[in-house]
Amino acid sequence: MPGQQTQTVSLFIQCLVDVMYPEVGVAMLKIFRKLGIPVDCPTNQTCCGQPAYNSGYRQQARTAARKFIEIFEHKEVIVCPSGSCVTTVRHHYPDLLSDEPDWHRRAETVSGKTFELTQYLVDVLGIDDLGARYSGKLTYHDSCHALRALGLQEQPRRLISNVTGAELVEMNDSDRCCGFGGSFAIKYPDISTAMAKDKVDNIIATGANAVVGVDISCLMNIQGLLNRKKSPVKILHIAELLAG
Amino acid sequence: MAEIRTEHYKSEARKAIKDRTLQGALADVQDRLGKGTAKAYRELPEGPGLRLKAHEIRMQAVENLDILLETLAENVRENGGKVIFAEDAAAAVTECLEIARRHEVRTVVKGKSMVTEEIGLNEALTAAGMEVTETDLGEYIIQLAGESPSHIIAPAIHKTRQQVGRLFAEKLGIPYTEDPPTLTQAARKALREKFLAADMGISGCNLACAETGHITTVSNEGNIRMATTLPRVHVAFMGMERVVARLEDHDILFRLLARGAAAQHMAGYISYIGGPRQPGHADGPDAFYLIIIDNGRSRILADEDFREMLCCIRCAACLNVCPVYGKIGGHSYGYPYSGPVGAVVTPLLVGIDRAKHLFMGETLCGACKDACPVDIDIPRMLLALRARLVEGDRRWNTPPGNLVEKSAYTAWSLAIRNRSLYDGLRWLSAQAQQLMTARDGMIHRLPFPFSGWTRSRDMKPLARKTFMQHWKEMQKE
Numbered sequence: 001m002p003g004q005q006t007q008t009v010s011l012f013i014q015c016l017v018d019v020m021y022p023e024v025g026v027a028m029l030k031i032f033r034k035l036g037i038p039v040d041c042p043t044n045q046t047c048c049g050q051p052a053y054n055s056g057y058r059q060q061a062r063t064a065a066r067k068f069i070e071i072f073e074h075k076e077v078i079v080c081p082s083g084s085c086v087t088t089v090r091h092h093y094p095d096l097l098s099d100e101p102d103w104h105r106r107a108e109t110v111s112g113k114t115f116e117l118t119q120y121l122v123d124v125l126g127i128d129d130l131g132a133r134y135s136g137k138l139t140y141h142d143s144c145h146a147l148r149a150l151g152l153q154e155q156p157r158r159l160i161s162n163v164t165g166a167e168l169v170e171m172n173d174s175d176r177c178c179g180f181g182g183s184f185a186i187k188y189p190d191i192s193t194a195m196a197k198d199k200v201d202n203i204i205a206t207g208a209n210a211v212v213g214v215d216i217s218c219l220m221n222i223q224g225l226l227n228r229k230k231s232p233v234k235i236l237h238i239a240e241l242l243a244g
Numbered sequence: 245m246a247e248i249r250t251e252h253y254k255s256e257a258r259k260a261i262k263d264r265t266l267q268g269a270l271a272d273v274q275d276r277l278g279k280g281t282a283k284a285y286r287e288l289p290e291g292p293g294l295r296l297k298a299h300e301i302r303m304q305a306v307e308n309l310d311i312l313l314e315t316l317a318e319n320v321r322e323n324g325g326k327v328i329f330a331e332d333a334a335a336a337v338t339e340c341l342e343i344a345r346r347h348e349v350r351t352v353v354k355g356k357s358m359v360t361e362e363i364g365l366n367e368a369l370t371a372a373g374m375e376v377t378e379t380d381l382g383e384y385i386i387q388l389a390g391e392s393p394s395h396i397i398a399p400a401i402h403k404t405r406q407q408v409g410r411l412f413a414e415k416l417g418i419p420y421t422e423d424p425p426t427l428t429q430a431a432r433k434a435l436r437e438k439f440l441a442a443d444m445g446i447s448g449c450n451l452a453c454a455e456t457g458h459i460t461t462v463s464n465e466g467n468i469r470m471a472t473t474l475p476r477v478h479v480a481f482m483g484m485e486r487v488v489a490r491l492e493d494h495d496i497l498f499r500l501l502a503r504g505a506a507a508q509h510m511a512g513y514i515s516y517i518g519g520p521r522q523p524g525h526a527d528g529p530d531a532f533y534l535i536i537i538d539n540g541r542s543r544i545l546a547d548e549d550f551r552e553m554l555c556c557i558r559c560a561a562c563l564n565v566c567p568v569y570g571k572i573g574g575h576s577y578g579y580p581y582s583g584p585v586g587a588v589v590t591p592l593l594v595g596i597d598r599a600k601h602l603f604m605g606e607t608l609c610g611a612c613k614d615a616c617p618v619d620i621d622i623p624r625m626l627l628a629l630r631a632r633l634v635e636g637d638r639r640w641n642t643p644p645g646n647l648v649e650k651s652a653y654t655a656w657s658l659a660i661r662n663r664s665l666y667d668g669l670r671w672l673s674a675q676a677q678q679l680m681t682a683r684d685g686m687i688h689r690l691p692f693p694f695s696g697w698t699r700s701r702d703m704k705p706l707a708r709k710t711f712m713q714h715w716k717e718m719q720k721e
Contacts, residue, residue, distance in 0.1 A: 011715075018711045019670055020704055025711035029718070043712045046660040052653050054608060056630030056645070060657035067661050148610035177567040181607030188605045189696030190254065194261045194571040195607075196701070224701030227686050 008038040010072060012080035012089075012114065014216065015047040021216050027243035028081050028117060031130060034243075042071045050088040054182050058096060065093050069106050077124075078114040081239050082215050083146025086116040091149055116146060117239055118214055122155040129162035130242045136209040137167045138236070141199070141222065142175040143215035156214055156238055163241060171202040171211075180221040193225070200225045203233060210236040247578040248594055250601040256576035257605075263573075269401050270570050277398075278564035280507025281615055288503075298500050299619040302555035305488045309545060309554075312454040312487045313536065319457020323519030325532040329484075333363035336537045340365060340446075340479055341372055343533055347477045349374060349443040353435075355461060355468030356380035357448025358396060358558055359483050359537055361580035362593070365446070377438040379467040381431055388415045394574030396560035396582065397505050402573060435467070445471040445529065449482035451497060451557065452534075454489050457518050459534060462501065464512040472517055478529040480517070484536050485545075485554035497557065500617035504561035540593045547639070549628040553588050555618045560585070562612035562622060568605065577602060584612035584622045588629065596632055596642045603629040667710070674706040681705045 009032055017024045032039045049064025068089065072078050080086050093107040121127045140160060146152040153175075160168050179185065179195025199222060203211045210233060213219045219235040226233050260266055285292045305312055317327040330336035344352075352374050360366070366387075369376045378387040382400035386393060389411055393399030400408075409422040418430045447468050449459040459480050461468040472478045488497065502508040521528030544550050563569045563583030574582035579590045579599075587606050591599035603626045612622045636644030644650075659666050680687045686702040689695070697703060 013711050019706050022707050022709060022711035022714050026714055026718075029715070041712070041715045043715060044663040045712075046663060046666050049657075049660075052657065054627065054630070055649075055653070056627070056632070056634035057650070057653040057657075058631050058635070060653045063657040064660055144607070144609035144611075148614060175611075177607050177609035177611070179567070179607065181609070184605065184607050186694055186696040188254070188257075189699050190258050190261060191568055191571055191605060192607075192696075193700040195567050198567075198571075220704065221701065224697065224703055227684070227702040228688075228700065 006038075007076040008040055009077055009079050009120075010075035011039060011041040012048075012072065012078045012085065013041065013045065014080060014082040014085045016216050016220065017081060018046075020220070021237065024081050024216055024237040024239050027237070027239040028079075030243040031117075031121075031239060034130065035125075035127070040075075042075075045071050048085045048088045050085060050092075051182055053088060053092055053096065061092075062096055065096055065107065066103060069093070069103070069110050072114075073106055073110050076113070077120070078110070079117055079120045080114065081117045081237060082217070083116045083143050083150055083152060084215055084217065086114055086119070087145040087149040089114045116150055116152060116214060118155040118159055119150060119152055121242075122158060128155075128158040130159065132163045132242045132244050134163050134166040134241055134244055136165070137169050137207055138163075138210055138212050138241070139169050139171045139203055139206040139208040140174060141171070141178065141203070141211050141213045141218060143213055143218045144177050146214045147175055152214065156212070159238065159242060160212060163244075166241070169206040169208055171206045171208075173198070173202055178218045178221050180218050182217075185221060192221075196221055196225045200229070200231070204231060208233065210234040212236045212238050212241055214238050248590065248599050248602075249578070252578055253576055253601040253605060256578070257572035260573040260576055261571055265404055266402050266573050267571075269404070270573055273395070273398060273401050274564050274570050277507055277561075278615065281504055281561050281564060284503035284507045284509070285617075288499075294496060295500065295617055295619040298496050298617060299555060301488060301493045301496065302557070302618045303552065305493075306485060306545065306551060306554045308489070309485065309487070312489055313484060315454040316452050316457060316487055317534075317536075319454070320459075320519060320532075320534050321457075323457050323532075324522070325457075325519040325534055328533060328535045330535055330537050330539070332539050333537070336363050336481065336535050336539070337365055337368045339533075339535055340481075341368060343477065343479055344369065344372070344374060344444060347443065347531065349477065351438070351442045352376045352444045352446055353438050353442040353471045353475060354378050354383075355445070355447040355463065355471045356383050356397075356399070357446070357481055358393075358580050359448055359481050360446065361393065362483075363481075363537065363539065365481070377435070377442070379435050379438065379465075379471050380463070381428065381465060381467075384431055384435065385411065388412075392575065393580060394582065395563060396558055396574075396580075396585070398560070402575070439470045439474050442471070442475040444477040444479060445473075445475040447472050447478065447480050449480050449486055449534075450501065451494060452482060452487040453491050453494060453516075454487055456491055456516075458491075458516040459518075460494065460498075461515045461517065462498065462511045462513070464506065464508075466513050469513050469515050472515065473527045473529070476529055477531045477533070478517070478520075479533045479535060481535050481537060484538050484541050486557070497618075501557055501559050504557075504559035504615070504617035543639070544592050549632075550588070550592055550625060552620055553592065553625060555620050556585055556589070557618060558585070559617055561615040561617055565611040565615040566606075567609060567611065568607060584626075588622055588625045591629055592640075596629060596637070596640045600629075600633050604633075663712075670706065670710065674708070677705040 049061040053061035097103040569583040
């Protein structure tokens with residue numbers, strides 16, 4: 001797609017990546033630099049508001065949405081390393097602001113140009129090989145919102161399969177929720193843990209060195225349990241894999 | 245049966261998670277039916293898009309419910325049946341008791357019906373001195389065991405064949421066996437006697453057809469057909485939303501119902517019942533009553549956010565894919581409706597505030613929507629329920645939610661608007677976390693309200709530098 005590639009990508013950095021896993025953002029930056037795509041990053045961004053929205057705090061989520069829109073509405077294209085944050089912007093912002101015509105219109109504008117990283121690479125840019133290298137077996141966890149709200153199933157797998165030296169081994173029930181669910185993980189820890197245990201068992205059964213995902217929130221949950229079990233299996237955000 | 249409290253939900257869930265037999269049974273039913281349903285949808289000649297058509301049919305019916313119910317009632321009466329509208333559970337039960345008294349009913353056989361569980365019918369009939377027998381094999385098992393259904397269409401999945409073997413040995417006086425065909429034969433024999441002796445047959449209604457005045461019952465055991473044709477009196481109960489306009493709508497909906505419920509192409513028995521026995525008919529009841537139950541459904545219908553839930557045809561496909569149901573089982577939900585459907589319907593029927601744990605205790609993974617034969621957007625309604633709980637709503641007798649939590653989110657919404665303030669708070673948290681970080685670089689114990697996380701999981705501490713700091717430094721390079 002000529003023309004598309006010259007668009008400047010504005011980094012929409014998930015808050016968890018910003019404050020806990022900055023290496024994922026750095027990796028995403030490396031990917032765009034490697035592709036020769038101009039990048040900018042509004043440094044006054046914070047959180048898209050998903051935690052408030054998912055907990056029913058719509059007024060507070062609207063505050064976050066308006067702030068996000070103000071920051072990003074004039075950008076050419078917005079790319080984020082998280083399927084669930086992109087779902088919030090793409091699917092929930094327009095609903096959240098549906099009673100305010102001006103904001104609704106602005107939300108629609110932003111929502112139409114916000115993409116998850118693998119979605120942008122594969123569906124928009126048509127790139128499924130980044131020339132990355134990895135040595136060992138990998139398995140892929142389908143994050144719920146990336147899979148069901150954004151339809152990302154083939155895109156990440158194609159990218160992983162083209163990593164030299166990486167062997168992708170499918171786990172059982174890769175499309176089953178890991179049990180994170182935001183505040184659910186804290187309010188209903190027993191149920192959340194039971195779900196996470198199944199996920200971790202399925203990951204370990206593949207014999208993979210690492211589990212790859214497109215959402216650090218799921219990976220954080222999985223890492224929490226893997227570490228508690230002292231399992232050698234690592235978590236790997238797809239940006240880190242593709243930057244390698 | 246109704247045990248709807250947050251603590252009950254959590255403690256039953258813990259019990260279920262520890263129950264290895266139940267975990268095996270849940271995994272098995274989800275593996276077979278959950279995956280089977282997805283496959284059955286893919287194999288539809290019209291493609292998975294048929295679910296959207298079904299949604300349209302159901303939504304249209306829900307939006308024209310007043311006209312459809314009137315037409316249905318008129319046509320049933322024309323066929324010689326009697327139609328009763330019951331405003332709530334108590335009214336429905338009273339009507340049934342009155343019918344039983346009028347027809348001098350002593351024994352009752354029942355086909356599986358969730359709405360009769362909802363209104364507590366069995367308890368009322370039993371208290372009035374009648375003998376009530378559930379005739380669906382699963383329902384029969386749990387009735388003998390004195391339990392309640394743990395799955396909408398497979399009510400006894402929580403019981404093993406060994407448990408059933410012991411139960412039948414004790415209650416039916418047969419020698420202990422765990423051979424399913426032998427156990428089924430024993431139940432069949434016991435139930436045949438009940439069918440032949442019963443004065444009244446009670447059924448639910450999968451979907452009524454307004455234009456013809458029929459109700460339909462669907463089963464795989466043929467028991468509902470016997471319960472509705474052998475006894476002198478047939479009383480059918482239906483939730484007031486379970487009607488569509490035309491007979492041709494049934495074609496699509498029943499093909500999807502069978503796929504959603506049991507990964508079948510079509511259920512074993514579908515009966516269209518349009519009234520009592522007509523002159524010249526070989527069998528059928530002398531009297532037919534249709535009790536149409538509101539019990540809170542009008543309130544759901546009146547609310548635009550939740551009206552869509554009335555499209556539900558109670559197939560349980562969402563239970564078979566729900567990762568939360570798959571761990572906690574049906575009894576945790578404390579009400580006849582479990583799984584994702586229960587998480588939305590139960591609060592709407594019994595109170596949003598009272599049953600809040602049902603819609604808070606879900607992960608919003610969206611698997612239920614993809615599995616629903618009528619494409620109901622359950623995740624959207626889980627979110628809408630959460631918003632109602634926070635904001636409060638007098639129509640739903642729900643006061644505004646937890647003020648402490650609300651203040652926390654309001655403070656958060658202020659902090660995220662101001663990056664310097666946000667960074668300051670992050671820095672403070674990072675300092676505090678340094679004290680909690682263990683030698684392996686992870687946090688093993690967090691204070692309340694985050695302690696739930698570290699009970700079973702570790703957590704990576706906040707990074708020394710945010711991505712934004714990295715970015716600024718990289719720009720200088």
